[in-house]
Amino acid sequence: MSKTAFRLGATLAGLCGAAALLLPALAADSKSDSAVPPFMLPATAGWGANINPQVDPEMWLPDDYLHGEASVKRAISLGAPPNRVVPYLNARMFNEYMPPVSGIGPVMDGPEHPFYNNAVQRAIGKNSSYRVADLNSEAGKNLMPWAVDALMKQNALALQGRNGETRQARCWETGVPDIHEAPQGLYFIQTPKEVVMYQGGRVRHVYMNVPHTKNPAPSWYGESIGHYEGDTLVVDTIGLNTVTFVDGYRTPHTTQEHVVERFKIVNGGKALDVSFTVDDAGTFYKPWSGRRPRYRENARMAEDTCAANNDDKFNLGFDPVPTATNPDF
Amino acid sequence: MRESRVCICATALMAVCFVSGSSALGAAAVPDLSGTYWATTYSPKIQVMGGGDPPLNAAGKTAYDTNRAGLRSGSLPDPARKVCLPDGVPRVLETPYPFEVFQLPPGQVTFVHELNHQIRPIQLDGQLPKYEDVVNFLNYGGHQVGHYEGDTLVIQSNGFNDQTFLDSTGLPHSDRLETTERVRKVGTQLEDVVTIHDPAYYTKDWQARFVYARRDDVRLMDYACGDKHRDLSSVKGVADVRAARAAGRFP
Numbered sequence: 001m002s003k004t005a006f007r008l009g010a011t012l013a014g015l016c017g018a019a020a021l022l023l024p025a026l027a028a029d030s031k032s033d034s035a036v037p038p039f040m041l042p043a044t045a046g047w048g049a050n051i052n053p054q055v056d057p058e059m060w061l062p063d064d065y066l067h068g069e070a071s072v073k074r075a076i077s078l079g080a081p082p083n084r085v086v087p088y089l090n091a092r093m094f095n096e097y098m099p100p101v102s103g104i105g106p107v108m109d110g111p112e113h114p115f116y117n118n119a120v121q122r123a124i125g126k127n128s129s130y131r132v133a134d135l136n137s138e139a140g141k142n143l144m145p146w147a148v149d150a151l152m153k154q155n156a157l158a159l160q161g162r163n164g165e166t167r168q169a170r171c172w173e174t175g176v177p178d179i180h181e182a183p184q185g186l187y188f189i190q191t192p193k194e195v196v197m198y199q200g201g202r203v204r205h206v207y208m209n210v211p212h213t214k215n216p217a218p219s220w221y222g223e224s225i226g227h228y229e230g231d232t233l234v235v236d237t238i239g240l241n242t243v244t245f246v247d248g249y250r251t252p253h254t255t256q257e258h259v260v261e262r263f264k265i266v267n268g269g270k271a272l273d274v275s276f277t278v279d280d281a282g283t284f285y286k287p288w289s290g291r292r293p294r295y296r297e298n299a300r301m302a303e304d305t306c307a308a309n310n311d312d313k314f315n316l317g318f319d320p321v322p323t324a325t326n327p328d329f
Numbered sequence: 330m331r332e333s334r335v336c337i338c339a340t341a342l343m344a345v346c347f348v349s350g351s352s353a354l355g356a357a358a359v360p361d362l363s364g365t366y367w368a369t370t371y372s373p374k375i376q377v378m379g380g381g382d383p384p385l386n387a388a389g390k391t392a393y394d395t396n397r398a399g400l401r402s403g404s405l406p407d408p409a410r411k412v413c414l415p416d417g418v419p420r421v422l423e424t425p426y427p428f429e430v431f432q433l434p435p436g437q438v439t440f441v442h443e444l445n446h447q448i449r450p451i452q453l454d455g456q457l458p459k460y461e462d463v464v465n466f467l468n469y470g471g472h473q474v475g476h477y478e479g480d481t482l483v484i485q486s487n488g489f490n491d492q493t494f495l496d497s498t499g500l501p502h503s504d505r506l507e508t509t510e511r512v513r514k515v516g517t518q519l520e521d522v523v524t525i526h527d528p529a530y531y532t533k534d535w536q537a538r539f540v541y542a543r544r545d546d547v548r549l550m551d552y553a554c555g556d557k558h559r560d561l562s563s564v565k566g567v568a569d570v571r572a573a574r575a576a577g578r579f580p
Contacts, residue, residue, distance in 0.1 A: 043437035043452060171412075173446075173553050189431045189439060191363075196431070196441055203446045205549055220551040301439070301450040303470045307412035307554075308492070322554035326574065327410040327497075329371065329425055329567050 037231045037265055039188040039195070039272070041296065046185035047272045048297035049094065060271035060295050065089060065098050078114040084124050091119035095166070095183045097247065097290035100275065104142050104288040107151070107251045110134025113159070130164030133249040139288060147252055147283050154250045162317035166248040170319040171306035173220035174202060175244030176237045176259045177276045180292035186272070187301045195226055195233065201304025206235050218255050220244065233263040246278060254282030271295045359432065360480045362512060365549070366519045366541035367427035371566040373497035373580040375423065378522070378536040389501060389530030396499030401579045405499070408492055413445040413554035415469035417493030418486050418508045419523045421447060422539045425564040427547050430519070438475055438482060443549045443559070451475040451484050460505060463488035467504055484510040495525065497580065503529035517543045 041047070065071050072085050080088035094117050099105035109115035113132035121128040133151045134140055143151070157163045168174045168182040184200030195206040206226040216223040216239035223239040237259045246253050257280040266273045272294040279287040312318040377383055385393055399405025408414040415421070426444040433439065440449035451473045458472055466472075471486035487507045495502050506527040513520055519541045526534045550559050561567040570580045 040434045042435050043450070043454070173551060187434075189433050189441075191431070191433070196429075196439075198441070198448055201446055203441060203448070203549075203551075207548070220553060300452075301437070301448060303415050303448065303468060304446070305414060305469060307414055308408070321412055323412055324410060324555045327407070328558060329373075329561060329570055 036190065036228060037233065038190075039233060039263060039265065040190040041188075044298055044300060045296055046187045046299050046301065047294035048185045048299060049183040049294055059090060060267045061090065061093060061098070061293055062101075062273075062291075064101055065291075071099075077111045078109065079111075079116075079126060080124055087123040088120060091123035092117065093293070094119035095181055095248065097177075097181060097292055100289035100291060104286055105139055106247050106288060106290040107133045107139045107143070107249050108137065109249075110137060113155075130158040130161070131166075131249045132158050133251065142285050142288060143251070144283055144285065150252045151249065157317065163319070164316070165318050167245060167250075167319065168200075168202075171201070171310060171321040172319060173244065173322075175220055175240050175246070176204075176222060176224070177261065177278060177290065178244060178246055178248070179204070179221075180261075180274055180276065180290070181248050185297065185299050185301075186294055195235075198301060201306055212236070212238060215239075218242070222257075222259075231264055235259075235261040235263070237261070246280075252283065253278075253280050256280050256282045266293075267295075269296065359477055360482070360514065361432070362438075362482055362514060362519065363430050363432050364519070365427055365429050365544050365547050367544040367547060368423075368425055368539070368541050368564055371423065371425040371561075371564050371570070373423075373570055375419065375496040375500060375537050378538050383495075383500060383525075384532045384535055385530060386532045392501035392530060393499060396494065396501055397579070400499045407494070407497075407499075409445065409469075409494075410497075411554070413552070414492065415445060415447050417469050417489055417495075418471060418473075418510070419525065419537055419539075420494060420496055421449070421470070422510075422521055422523060422537075423496060425561050425567050426552070426559070427544055427549055428541075429549060438484075441549065443552050445554075446552050449473060451482075457485045457487055457507075460487060464504070467491075469493055471506075471508070478511075481511050481513040484508075484512065486510075501530055502527050505529050515540070519543065 066086055066089055071089065075085045075088050076082060097106045109132060114129070115131045116126045116128045118128050120126065132155045135148055135151060166181065167178065174182060179199060179202055182199060187198045189196040193208055195208060197204040197206065204221045204224060206224040208226050210225055212223055212225055218239055218241035220241060222237045224235050224237045226233055226235045240255065240257045242253065242255060245251055257278065259276055259278050261274065261276040264273045274293065275289065275291045277287050277289045278284070307321040310321050312320065375383065396405060400407060409416045409420065421442065424442060424444045426442065428440055428442040431439045431441065436452065436454045438451040438453065442448065449470055453475050455474045457474050463472055467488050467490035469490060469492060472488040473484055473486045475482055475484045485507070489502065489504060489506050491504055494500055509524045511522045521539045522536055524534055524536050525531065552558060573580050
């Protein structure tokens with residue numbers, strides 16, 4: 001260090017010390033602010049999903065997913081042309097979970113009935129299709145018989161072209177972790193006591209550094225508590241009602257469902273890595289995990305108008321949008 | 330290590346200089362309006378400040394009569410109650426459910442409502458757009474911008490679509506509606522005085538005042554249309570409305 005720089009440093013250090021003495025509150029705030037990873041972005045930005053992967057160079061996805069041997073093999077088995085595997089895998093991230101690096105993953109489609117969402121349709125030129133769960137997969141075999149029965153019924157409907165839309169597309173509250181499948185941008189409001197997550201009309205409240213209450217009444221998003229582990233926000237959720245599904249294939253769950261989510265900013269601040277583990281001794285033999293990366297996009301938080309003009313106009317057996325027959329006040 | 334310390338100190342100093350510099354220039358501190366709030370009274374009919382009825386003009390009276398008749402018979406949908414679409418301003422202010430105010434993220438004040446899982450993102454870094462610029466982008470909650478005047482957050486909104494009412498009795502508005510809210514703390518309460526400007530339906534601007542109790546003991550609950558919701562017995566007026574509806578009377 002040069003003499004001048006040292007002098008400057010010493011002067012600054014002195015002034016800094018004086019400032020800290022004069023303004024202890026400010027110094028404390030600075031310290032705590034620097035320790036909290038900034039999931040809350042300026043008002044002009046949010047954490048988007050992969051709406052148009054083919055033209056968006058900012059998209060970030062893990063290498064093991066885009067280029068890993070197992071992932072590429074699976075993509076080809078599901079109909080992706082060998083020279084379009086990366087666009088195909090990108091496009092699947094429009095409204096789906098990503099499998100974990102290892103271990104049991106989410107229920108997904110299989111080679112017999114591949115799922116092509118609208119982005120996949122554009123990426124590889126296949127006709128879009130509804131989700132049909134592959135019950136012979138490792139994730140399928142992790143389901144208890146009652147859940148297998150429920151999925152067989154839903155699979156049969158989907159194969160008839162009925163009830164193929166996800167709950168979020170029908171404006172229902174998705175629960176946790178299904179909120180991560182939805183393609184709308186995710187926004188955070190972070191305070192020391194609470195983290196609010198907002199995503200296209202879905203609002204979650206995460207209470208920080210407090211224990212769970214005893215026997216919380218089941219609700220759409222359950223009771224979420226959170227804490228930071230270094231650069232990661234860890235959210236623990238229980239008390240989920242059984243009206244929701246855990247994924248877009250309509251895998252059911254019980255009130256024993258317990259979800260732990262981990263949120264971490266990656267790729268130099270440009271992307272959000274979200275991973276979660278679902279444990280439900282009434283539905284799954286073993287816990288399973290999934291991921292859903294998002295990336296920073298310039299888009300403001302906006303009102304939710306999902307239920308506007310969203311009737312089942314072509315009688316495709318969709319869930320009705322949530323409706324109140326009588327106003328309660 | 331030393332270099333990073335120097336860097337942190339420099340940043341802290343800049344912050345100190347900025348804060349003291351702002352004070353020296355006379356810029357007022359931003360009032361703390363954050364917290365959880367809950368109304369203690371509810372009226373389906375908006376209460377005009379100073380008493381009396383809203384100053385409807387002839388077109389406004391016709392529209393109000395049509396709305397009331399349609400809501401009473403069920404031929405006119407009330408999407409904010411039937412499928413929980415956003416209430417719009419000022420109807421969102423008469424909510425009997427709690428809400429949270431965050432003066433976050435930077436550049437925005439965010440109202441998070443339990444009712445209809447609504448949010449109101451209020452831009453602090455923008456100006457109210459001209460009607461001509463938003464007429465093709467009308468929405469339920471309008472375009473909302475805000476700024477601070479002393480202890481008050483001033484929210485201006487326009488660009489409302491015609492799918493909302495000003496209150497639960499069907500009080501009408503046109504897509505030219507502009508609202509100005511003055512939000513401030515009064516003791517422990519939050520006060521929101523809204524001015525309605527809509528010459529298409531009203532002979533003059535008029536105001537309504539809403540007051541909410543600070544309720545940091547309350548956690549907002551999930552809200553989905555058609556659910557059984559939280560106990561509203563603490564909110565005066567709700568029981569009367571429910572009784573009226575049960576008796577087949579339109580509130």
